Amino acid sequence: MDKRLPIEVRWHGRGGQGVVTASRILASAALKGGYYLQSLPDFGAERSGAPIAAYTRISETPPIDRGPVYEPDAVIVLDASLIGQVDVEAGLVPDGAMIVNTADPKSASLRRLKLLPEQQLWTVDASQIAVALIKRNIPNTPILGAFARSVPVLDIDTMSHALEELMSETFPPHIVEANLEALQLGHDRAQQMNVEVGTNV
């Protein structure tokens, strides 16, 4: 038994940022890791720019809950401007991890986050990595790297293999390669911040 499992992840982002795809890549990585998995979008109407949520569950037994994740072990926020607009902290377990895409860990948005002392805050400038490597602000693969770093259930190699396999079905090799690099950079550049935002741990 892996004591870290089962794990439930909630994703927040905006339509077009690849929230649902990222959740699915994580689920595929879980399959590669030999686990049961579930990835499902929040069932609203998907529109570009609108707040979007998705859920990922990783476990050693088949999932029985096919509803929203109410008490996530990790929350991933792809767009920091959602903080304060959407209740991203809702239900995060007392020792859970919050992973935020931001260029500025001291920004006003980050200061609005309300975290408990035992919760972890991780940040990464996933948008910058995406723009530099993928040439578009689709921060989902770099933030998956940050997830692999902060919640070590699946290693970065497993994540890499899943990403490669899933993307190779639809994208040309140079785009797949750029995303793999973005995944690794997201992993390497993720930093844990003090929950009193703005100071390094």
Add this chain to the structure above:
Amino acid sequence: MTTTQKPESGTHLPAPQAINGGEAVAYAMRQIDPEVVAAYPITPQTFIIEKFSEYVADGLVNSEYINVESEHAAMSACVGATAAGGRSQTATSGPGLALMYEMLWVASGMRLPIVMHLCSRSFSAPLNILCDHSDVMGMRESSWPMLIGSSPQEAYDQAVVMPTIAEHADVKLPVANVLDGFTVTHSVERVEVLPDEIAKEFVGEYEPEIWALQPGSTATFGTLDANDFYYEHKRQQVEAMNNALEVVRTQLNAIGEITGRPMNLVEGYLLDDAEVALVVLGSSEGMVRAAVDKARADGIKAGMLRIRLFRPFPVADVRKALDGIGAVGVLDRAIAFGTPGNGLLQDIATTTRSMSDRPLLMDFVYGLGGRATPKQLFRQAIDHVIEMNETRVEPDEPAYLGLK
């Protein structure tokens, strides 16, 4: 009668897939490779047809894919294709099924073994694309055997078995593989799939005895049948539906032998010593089980019964499963407006009325238009059923779980 054997140990099994319920159905459709697939895109059925269109475009199937102008046309195309001697399949949801309604009866009346994948969705208005069983209830009397799964895995397993039920000589009826919209269609999970050759062998070739374009003995389908023999033809449909029950049981056993994942007409959970039970359809099963576990931890002898074969309703199996239980809560995910009881309650009440020591019944409405169905909801329902078991008074009105 199929004689496909379980894959021998050492047989190369495909790796488990991380796919959603819609894609799992499409995977089975690729293996079945029907002559004709006709469909009109509608949420949440979308994944099935998107994925299957890819298979067509990539040349992985020989199917003729007809992107029709409406669901009425989709079922009409399936009727034509199957009457002409081919295998045909379609997929739809809620309002799409409503538009197809006339042709549902044409398909069953003409005794055509069409397979439809129904991704359950509410009816408008107000506009809602999410899951409930309004559409399931809307077709329950149209002489289609209907199986309702609870997970992407079951959506796949049932999809493989459906043609063998529909085409069976004692049945010859169209059949519906029901999967809950979004909660199954959009849920990406680990799905174990059969090797293509095993799935193909299990389903076999379609060999109709009579078809419209049969050289040398052409037949006519769906002719005028006024007051001379219409009644007798409907009586024959009753026989076919009755026959379907044991055919479904046999075929579920056969596929279960091959996959190692048993499927039954009804699935019970902790019923043996249960004093109270909940009866459910579809993907809420998991949370009902969780509520039963919670009740057991609280010292309540609760159990669960899920109905997989919704039509023909497995009366004997349900009676056996509910025997000895004092009080039963029936979970209805659709309202039958103005009736003395919602759909599943009507079935359970009719089924249990002749039992010598029949359980008391109460009805619960839940999950309409995709309203969340957490386990607390069903745990509350168990408390209501316990109370009824003590007072021994059956309420006339349903309780509305999770209503704001």
